[in-house]
Amino acid sequence: MFGEALVELGAADERIVVLDADVSSSTQTKLFGAAYPQRFFNFGIAEANMVSAAAGMAASGLVPVVSTFTLFIALRAGDQVRAQVAYTRLNVKLIGGYAGLSDFADGASHQSVEDIAVMRAIPHMTVVSPSDITTTRKALAAAIEHDGPVFLRVSRDNVGQAYDDDQPFTIGRGIRIRQGRDVTLVAAGPVVGLAREAADRLAAEGVDASVIDLHTIKPLDADLLAEEAGRTGAVVTVEEHNVLGGVGSAVCEALCERCPVPVLRVGLPDHFGESGAYPDILARAGLTVDAVVAAAKKAQAMKAR
């Protein structure tokens, strides 16, 4: 899906070039390469070089879309991203594939649970983590439309379609999937699905939960978060990322200043991923509907104190 969306965008804008580092078969940028061979560059297994070269291309008027596994962008090429993409405010689009635990069988070496923390701490960087097919397509188009560096964190698996095709999508504006009174579930990435399911379960138990798809982690939609916290008085965050520095941390930072309420974070409790079937390792990492439901009830109880 990502590969096809890229091909469509490439047809409309000749400035778009795609760079990959020997994973174009995995990231599906090979589709762009087949459609526009002149505008596709495989840099081999050399991510730092690829990111710096993208900066050189952007400085020359092109719109480079850099694609590889998430951790190789955020960590392997982190200095290049910082020094030559963010500090320079160049128009480079960094697409991190196989984010979170989605490269499940390959294990911790290939999984990315630190990238949001790194990327959102870099000035001028925009950080987007779409949750389904519709929002991934729209996030990619919005990233290219946006003038400046964008980091787009996408999952490996076909994440399914959760939104209608006409779902509005604006960088920096969270999507309120449902509005409740008792607790707000804030999620980013495919785990938005967990939050949706948890809200259904909570509803059956008489707890009225809001669900927010916080697809943009930076700039953060603090207005929406503050409004939600003000109404429900309790927040649970859900992320396929370390709970240190990620979505939960970003939400806490905003709410501490705008509307302090109890916030419980569901995510990897400061440990690495592992190999296994995707549902199994998500469960072992604590990313389950049960865990979100339990956190929601606990957060609700905390506000009552």
Place this chain on the structure above:
Amino acid sequence: MAKPDFAAMRDECLQLRNTIVDIIHGAGSGHTGGSLSSVEILWTLFGHVLRYRPDEPDWAGRDRFVLSKGHAAPALYTVLAAKGFLDRAELTSLRKAGSRLQGHPDMRKCPGVEMSAGSLGMGISVGVGMALAARLTGADWRVYVLVGDGELQEGQNWEGLMAAAGFGLDRLTVIVDHNGVQLDGPVDEIMPLGDLEAKLAAFGLAVRGCDGHDCASVLEAVHWARSQDRPQAIVARTVKGKGVSYMEGESAWHGKPISPEDYAIAKRELAGT
């Protein structure tokens, strides 16, 4: 472009050296050694090689010069001022709060700077991206990248060189300011580069050396580079701290502040005859 007057260029380089020492002394910090070693290379490029418009620094048809060894910023700023990108008076703002002349070049602040630099080893890769962009868009400008030799210890340089050859970027010229000294000591002692020219050649570049303190030699090498059908590397033999006797070849002068006493000696030595 006017025929080079190499005798005049020697005098001009002496003036540039004076200004570099002045502004680093005034700033209270800065990298004198690697700035002084790159003077003739920069002056030759900006004087007789690069196409540019100082009053229109973003002119699309300009040649691109990427300073990878960003700590030579004082030398680059001094040359940019001499060529009209900056008011010479602004040079004294080097490294001061609010200045466009950051300790290491910031492309968003200083006109004529093609890429922000400071973290080493990235410039060749940037040049690769620029040369690919030029080829894709059918532009006729060329890309020149100036790297330090100590900097070549960073692995990314070699990724960049591999890509330059792999993509066949014949309009990319890498110039090595081979002054033989890095912050902690001689390059050969800290981490030897071995046979640098052979390594560059093995990576698929056309390679030759030149005397990096002789503008005629630098210019001749660049003319040679422009006739090659693959990316080129010019290894410019230079002296760190060139022109100030006590700085020459001394790693201590990689980035030491210049005291008033040392400044007085440097200015005497750079007074010319």
